Amino acid sequence: MKAELDTLIDSYLDGSISAPDMRRLNQRLNQDVEARRAFTEMLNLDSALAALAAGHVPVRVETPVFRPFRWKSRAAALAACLALAALVWWWQQPGPAFATVEKAAGIADFAEHRALRGERHSIRAGSVSLLTERGARIVIEAPAEFWFESGQRLHLKRGRLAAEVPPPAKGFTVITPSGDAVDLGTRFGVDVPVAGAAEVHVFQGEVIARPTGDAARRSLRGGDAVSLDQGASTARELRSAAFIQLDEMRELSAGLDAGQRARSEAALAGLRQDPALITLLDFETPDSASLPGVFRSVQGRWPGSHAPEFVEVGDHLKLDAGGGRDWPQLTLAAWVRLDRLGEPYQSLLHTDGWESSNPGQVHWMITHHATMRLALRGNTLAAGFENPGGNPDSLTPVLPEQGRWVHLAAVYDAPGRTVRFHLNGRLDREVRLDVAHPARLGPAQIGNWNRNDRRLSGRVDELILLGRAMSEAELRELHAAGSPYR
Amino acid sequence: MNSSADTERHHRFLRRFTAHEPAIRAHVRRLVPSRADADDVMQEVSVVLWDKFDTFEEGGDFRAWAFGVARFEVLAWMRDRGRDRLVLDEEAVARIAEEASADEPRLQRQREALEQCMQKVPAAQRGLLMLAYQEGASIQEVARDSGRSVAGFYQWLHRMRRLLLDCIRRSLFNEEAAS
Incomplete structure (x- = not known):
């Protein structure tokens, strides 16, 4: 009898209990005070575990911790298969569709025109755009967990969403664990990170933000953003480029269809063979995924790939590469997605040893004019290239109107006394130098520099340091x- | 009511709510099938508690009052959304809610004993358990990342929970015997 009760409680907790077993469980609980006590204690433990996990910083599980497992019997295997089938807890309910899939990039489950009802969805890779029954367009980026309560109410448990809401869908509401966003006809974004408070960002129009447990509502206008945390809303900086919107979604999907991901991997495989390679951070291999620092791990350029995202002041990533020698030539390149401009500088890579006694130290950044800068300690500009900062800067701003991935590269050639800037593969400018020390690397930070208020707001993917000057053709490729994109 | 009195009232509410939130959440969790369901109900509970805070008598037992509201909201949730779901029936909800309310001090000590019992679990398994209990975690993903079949992972979870509950019961028993 006790074993039966344990099994019933286990399957109830797993969400895989059958209707007859649920009746049996109710019966046991109503008859037997000891059964109720066992049940109550197990459920009580379940909430204690969840509370403990909420304060726990997850670590990557590197190796399987299990011993090989053998099924004791075919019956056990069969029962497990049935449990597996049943635990797929999103159940289809008949009725009108709340939304349909418009476009999906990197998610196999979401075929175009698929109807979504009240079932739960958990996506771990890619992005999907949905059209609600009243015409609201929603793009959700993985990893995400969400479900529609109705065509006008969407629960977002985690993940990132951008919504474009036409007048007929006014009142469209996104419900997060820490509060709701009610739309009043507008474009807005909601970010529910794995750990931390949900954020509401308004690109245009008006949204009412309502933190959970607080009767106070807050009206947000275009350009406003708040975090919803513990029953209160706190103003924060707008991160408009953090959200994938429909037009970008189409190009991402076309890029995947055109085989860009395989092409990118082939190019990286080639670079890894380059004898001049100093470091290549793709944030996928264990080396680059385990770099020390403070950042959010989010989706990179490809469905399910990883990239660090720098959000708060002080977020950074530490790197120690290429130290202990001089580099007469150096190429720095990265895919970046900037959320916003601000602060005097956004740090792409800042070496720690920036001292006048240490010429050649490298600082690669984006200035408040949105131009790229490659500063080397002790270098001076040639006549005709002077500027007020005294550093080589690119000509074209690197920040596009909308949030996009951009490819940035700076090529340094000390013997040739030049710095060349490339934006999305295209040569933007060559700056000539008067004094050009060989470059020096070593311990460095990406996304911040401790000694000054520098920070990056956005994501970095595929950062490359190469100890030779890449040609324009190579960078274009x-x-x-x-x-x-395509 | 002027706005400073309103703010003051809100602070009084928040102090109490924050102090009792873990117990209220645990109470709701004992009555609904999943943690996600408990989150849904808790959203409603917190709103109702604030709306009805005027009816709460100063000096009264906030937790007992909140447990009453929570039980009502669980039943309302079951009527709204749990109709087709496999949930406790109303009689079981009533019995468990009543007994658990009376037993909350002991249940709270059990929750507090978890942390100590977790220390006895090997670090790798502890980390995995915490991953499985992260908000929004997908068991399928955690199982796969740990190199285990989903069914095997559930079996392991059952075993871990039972070991932990045994440890918790033992440590409470020892505590009582010692005092």
Whole structure:
């Protein structure tokens, strides 16, 4: 009898209990005070575990911790298969569709025109755009968990969403664990990170933000953003480019269809063979996924790939590569997705040893004019290239109107006394130098620099340091091969 | 009511709510099938508690009052959304809610004993358990990342929970015997 009760409680907790077993469980609970006690204690443990996990910083599980497992019997295997089938807890309910799939990139389950009802969805890779019955367009980026309560109410448990809501869908509401966003006819974004408070960002129009447990509502207008945390809303900086919107979604999907991901991987495989390669951070291999720092791990350019995202002041990633020698030539390249401009500088890579006694230290950044800068300690500009900062800067702003992945590269040649800037593979400018020390690397930070208020707001993917000067043709090819768009 | 009195009232509410939130959440969790369901109900519970805070008598037992509201909201949730779901029946909800309310001090000590019992679990398994209990975690993903079949992973979870509950019961028993 006790074993039966344990089994019933286990399958109830797993969400895989059958209707007859649920009746049996109710019966046991109503008859037997000891059964109720066992049940209550197990459920009580379940919430204690969840509370403990909420304060726990997850670590990557590197190796399987299990011993090989053998099924004791065919019956056990069969029962497990049935349990597996049943635990697929999103159940289809008949009725009108709340939304349909418009476009999906990198998610096999979401065929175009698929109807979504009240079932739960959990996506771990890619992005999907949905059209609700009243015409609201929603793009959700993985990893995400969501479900529609109705055509006008969407629950977002985690993940990132951008919504474009036409007048007929006014009142469309996104419900997150820490609060709701009610739309009043507008474009807005909601980000529910794995850990931390949900954020509401308004690109245009008006949205009412309502933190859970707080009667106070807050009206947000275009350009406003708040975090919803513990029953309160706190203003924060707008991160408009953090959200994938429909037009970008179409190009991402076309890029995947055109085989860009395989092309990018082939290009990276080639680079890894380059004898001059100093480091290549793709944030996928264990080496680059385990770099120390403070950042959010989010989706990179490809469905299910990873990239660090720098959000708060002080977020950074530490790198120690290429130290202990001089580099007469150096190429720095990365795919970046900037959320916003601000602060004097956004740090792409700042070496720690920036001292006048240490010429050649490298600082690669984006200035408040949105131009790229490659500063080397002790270098001076040649006549005709002077500027107020005294550093080589690119000409074209690197920040496009909408959030997009852009490829940035700076090529340094000390013997040739030049710095060349490339934007999306295209040569933007060559700056000539008067004094050009060989470059020096070593311990460095990406996304911040401790000694000054520098920060990056956005994601970085595929950062490359190469100890030679890449040609314009090579960089054009690197961009073409690595672009997620078509 | 002027706005400073309103703010003051809100602070009074928040102090109490924050202090009792874990117990209220645990109470709701004991009555609904999943943690996600408990989150849904908790959203409603927190709104109702704030709306009805005027009816709560100063000096009264906030937790007992909140447990009453929570039980009502669980039943309302079951009528709204749990109709087709496999949930406790109303009689079981009533019995468990009543007994668990009376037994909350002991249940709270059990929750507090978990942390100590977790220390006895090997670090790798502890980490995995915490991953499985992360908000929004997908068991399928955690199982796969750990190199285990989903069914095997559930079996392991059952075993871990039972070991932990045994440890918790033992440590409470020892605590009582010692005092």
